[in-house]
Amino acid sequence: MLNRPVGSPSFPPSRSYEAQSEPLDELTIDLDRLLGAAKRQVRVILAACGIGLLLGVGYLLTSQPLYTATTQLLIDDQQVRFGETESGLNVRFDAAKIDSQVELIKSERIALSVIDKLGLMDDPAFMESGASILGKGVGAIKALFDFNRWLGIETELSEDEKLARQRQALAIIEDNLQVSRSGLTYVLSISYTAPVPRDAARIANAFGEAYLLDQLEAKYDATRRASTWLQSRIQELKEQSLTTDLAVQRFRAENNLIMADGTLLGDQQLADMNSQLILARAATAQAEAKYSRIADIITRGQMDAAVTEALNNPVIADLRSKYLEASKRYAEISQNLGASHIQAVKFRNDMTEYQKVIFDELGRIAESYQSELAIARSREKSIQDSLATMVGESAGTNETLVALRELEREAETYRNLYQTFMQRYQETVQQQSFPVTEARIITEAMPPEKPSHPRKALVLALSLVLGGMAGVGAGALREFRDRGFRTGEQVRERLGLEFLGLLPILPHRILKPSGNLTAGGNTTRFIQPTDAVMRQTLDAPLSGFSETLRAAKIAADLMVGDKKVKILGTVSIFPGEGKSTVSKNFASLLANLGARTLLIDCDLRNPGLTRSVAAKAESGLMEVLLDEQSLKGALLVEPDSKLFVLPAVVKQRISHTSELLASPAMRKLLKDASESFDYIIVDLPPLAPVVDVRAITDQIDAFLLVVEWGKTARQTVRATLAHDERLREKCLGVVLNKVDTQAQKMYEKYNSEGYQYSAYSRYYSE
Incomplete structure (x- = not known):
């Protein structure tokens, strides 16, 4: 582990570099990134x-222009209301039934009707309208080799061929037919698309007519089937009605149930006898009332009371007149002469005689009333006895009447059904002779003027x-x-390392070899770069390329600290990322700044640095390690910067390069070089293909990681560093090499990464 000097800036905290997928925040939606991606x-x-x-x-x-013609139908059941019956054959349309009519128009039955009516299967233009370009080409080739056609011989198609052509015509119809309902109305639009406008209108109109004809035929078939069924059913009902009527009559005859005016004779007689009994009772009551009244008058001797017979009797009327006249004379004499007058006595006696005669006459009337009463009572009793006899006889036939009524109800039921079906049959026959459809065409299709497709x-x-x-x-x-590194932000986020800057891609320019130079009479070997990119920091010291490498020097000085000799290794993940170019220019920059610098090519398997700057060298690192030559004798010099270069001359393929780099001889070489140089830049092999870097990691103070811009995958860099924690800890930072400066502007948010994109670069760069 390296000790950082006090006051040196700390690098971002390291992450756990395991071989895993990219973090999820890489997929986070960022408006700036989206705009940048769109711009790129x-x-x-x-x-x-x-x-x-x-x-x-x-x-x-x-494409072939296609024309669409439209026919409109109106489904209107109001116009056939006069033809509707209770049979339920005509029902008001609803939305579901309107949609059903749409499917009916699109059915194969209607399509086949149109095909047959217009003869579409025999129309070559129609049959070829649904074929693809390949199919039309095949058809043309077949027609070209159809010798029967050229000779005018008509060939009869087989049933399978006819069926195939019919299916082909149906497929063409289905592909070009469109039936839809106009909003929530009862209007259906039938549209057909064809290459010829007249054909489109002709087929669309044919579909409308075929639908109307199908509706008429459907109604005719329905009424015909209904009439046939009704006729058979009527015959059955007729036979059943006759059978039940005969059963009723047979039952009546067997049980002596005689009918008169629709009523049983016994019931009629019983009703008549009951009526007579009522009349007899009324006559008895009347006779009894008359007799009671006249008997009461006689008993009480009421001269002023009267009955109907007395009023109509001339004898009583005459006697009553005489009685009244005598009563009147008696009253006058009694008033004038006194009640004891002889005339008064005479008239009083006459009145008594008249009264006696009147009541005698009333007695004879009472006797006649009594005789009438006796007759009425006798007649009532006779009728009552007869009625009782008849009721007794009627009670015995009630059970028989129950069976009779059941037979009569059954006969009545069959009779009503027979009459109803007869009526329905007549109505159905009328409908069959007068078919009416609920649909009508309101707009006929016209040949369109403009193509629809x-x-x-x-x-x-x-x-x-x-x-x-x-x-x-x-x-x-x-x-x-695009999984490579494009910006410094990606380097910091994905690797947790310091981003040192961008190295733009440089144009290649071949340099002519100048041969060996002499100094002070001594022959000194000089490096001879073959490409101008190996001298970029010398030729353009104020360029952005040089400025990025200066940032790398500062990072190295801060990281390694006050150590006398700084051994810096330049590494990359893969070959071809420009590691050797960076090593050479970095070393030339340090040497040009006055530091004693040694550049060692340690890539013993692919010494690209040596081929670029010392292609003619005869000895180098291998000879020094094998003690065949001294370090000083193997060094080459860059005249402009006084940079010393130890090339790697590989004369044959070496398999143990990692052992050579980790050998004591390599340690001794670095130790000897440390006595003469301030910086030792070691151009190391790539990390991914070989393990040589791991062998020399302990001898290197810091590593500069070179990553090719936009090429090397971020995950690969992460995984490689995750396998060598020591290398990652010693890594002073990352530079992105071979940057396309124009494309880079589309990846930077603020165009501030790297000196070459700074707003001040025009003042300080070349």
């Missing part, structure tokens, strides 16, 4: 929109939208697949 993928989105628009235009240019504006808009969606999807996929 705008070319992809625009290209996809353009492709979609071109495809839409191509579709419009190659394709809709150009809609197709273009949809193509543009779909292209945009495809572009967004492609852009999102590209963003999702």
Whole structure:
């Protein structure tokens, strides 16, 4: 572990670097990130929109225009109310039944009727309208080789071929037919789409007519089936009615139940006798009342009382007149001459004689009343006796009458059913001869003037939208697949290491070799870079590239502290990330700043640094480690910066490179070099393919991690560092190499990462 100097800034706290997936916050929606992603993928989105628009235009240019004609039907049951009956054959339509009519129009029965009526199966244009481009091509080829057609020979189609053509015609009809209900009305719209406007109108109208005809035929079939059933049922009811009537008559004859005017003769006689008894009792009561009255008058001697017979009797009337005349004379004489006068006595005697004669006459009337009373009582008793006899006889036939009434009810039921069905049958026959449908055509289809398909504006808009969606999807996929480091924020969040800056991608420029130079009469070997990128910090010391490496120097000084010699290792995850270029420029920067610097190429398996700056070197690190040559004798010098370079000349493939780097000879080399240099920059092999870095980790004071911008996966870097905690702790920071400066602007929120993007870079950079 390294001890940080007091006052040095602390790096972000380290995280647990396990080989695991990216943290969930990477998927958190951020408006700035979304806008940045959209800005980065705008070319992809625009290209996809353009492709979609071109495809839409191509579709419009190659697609066949189609025309849609519409026929409208009105389902109106009010017009047939006069033809409705109680049979329930006609019922008011509701929403479900309207929807059922829609399905009926779309049924195969109606479609087959239209196909047969218009002869669509024999129409080549119609049969080929539903075929694909491939199908039309195959059909054209078949027609080309149809010799019977060229010779004018008509071939008879088999049943299977006819059925196949019928199914093909049905499929075309189903694909182009549309039936819908207009809102909540009783209006149905029948639309058909065809390449020819006249055909579209003709087929749409044919569907409306076929539906009306089907309705008429359905009603006719229904009434015909109903009349047939009613006729058979009427015959059954007729036979049952006759059978039950005969049973009633037979039962009456067997039980002597004679009817008169619809009533049993015994019942009629009993009713008549009961009426006579009532009249007899009334006559008896009347005779008894008359006799009682006249007997009471006679008993009391009431001269002023009268009965009907007395008033109508001339003898009594004459006597009463004489009595009144005598009474009147008696009263006058008594008043004038006195009651004892002889005339008064005479008239009083006459009055007594008249009174006696009157009551004698009343007695004879009373005797006649008494005789009438006796006769009435005798007649009443006779009728009552006869009635009692008849009631006794009637009681014996009640049980028989119960069975008779049951038979009569059954006969009446069958008779009513027979009459009802006869009436229904007559009504059904009338309906069969006068069929009426509830539907009528209110708008006939006319050949359309403008095509309904394709809709150009809609197709273009949809193509543009779909292209945009495809572009967004492609852009999102590209963003999702972009697993490399793009910003310093990603470095800090994902790795927990210090971000040192961005190194822009540099253009390659081949340098001409200058040969060996001499100084002071001594021949000194110099490095000879083959590419100008290896001299970037020397050629452009104020560039953003150089400024990032200065930040790395400051981080190294702060991390290693006051140690006399700082051994710094440059590493990367994979080969080709520019590690050797960074090592060379970093070392040249340190040397150019006046520090005694040694650059060692320790990548013994792929010495890219040596090939770039000392391709003609004959000895190097291997010779020093094997004690074949001294360190001083193997060094090369950069003339401009006085940088010393120890190349790695590998003459044959070495399998034990990690053992060489961890050997005592390597330790001795670094120790000897520490006596002469302030900085020792070690260009190490990549971390992922080999384990050489782990072998030399203890001898390195700090590591500079070089990551290729946008290429090296973040998860791979995390996993690699998680496997070597010592290396991570000694890592002074990360630089992102090979940065596309124009593309980088789309990833930075504030365009402030790195010196080259600062608002002040134009004043301080080259």
